[in-house]
Amino acid sequence: MALDTHTVLELLPKGEGLLPKWQLLVAAMAVFNTLQNFATLKLTRRVYTRVPPNQVTALQARTFAVWTLTAAIVRGYAAYYIHDKRIYDMALFTYLIAFGHFSSEILIFRTASLNSAALSPVIVSTVSLIWMLRDYNFYVTP
Secondary structure, three states: OOOOHHHHHHHOOOOOOOHHHHHHHHHHHHHHHHHHHHHOOHHHHHHOOOOOHHHOOHHHHHHHHHHHHHHHHHHHHHHHOOOOHHHHHHHHHHHHHHHHHHHHHHHOOOOOOOOHHHHHHHHHHHHHHHHHHHOHHHHOOO
């Protein structure tokens, strides 16, 4: 059974603005990243290029997959419950954690280099953090 455009639009978050749709898009991308981390080390090794490939292990990839899936679930909930302060705050913190992790791996621990695989999550987390902080009062009523 094929999904028509109307059905797909009905599945999108109903919140105002683009932030809820962005949350859903980022959550969907995180699910893809979760699956690839369970399936292969290929993309994970593209992130951590400044360490020997044997140091990027299957265990590390699976652990990263579980974290990524957790973040995807929180962000997915935020897409549909964007006005709930607790969920909004949790989603915001997932981006802060991602920003901290990838930035520290690039700048402090030097396990990741400034390539697209490592820079993409830094950009997504930075854009998301700024956007969520800027629009906090629009989506969350005190």
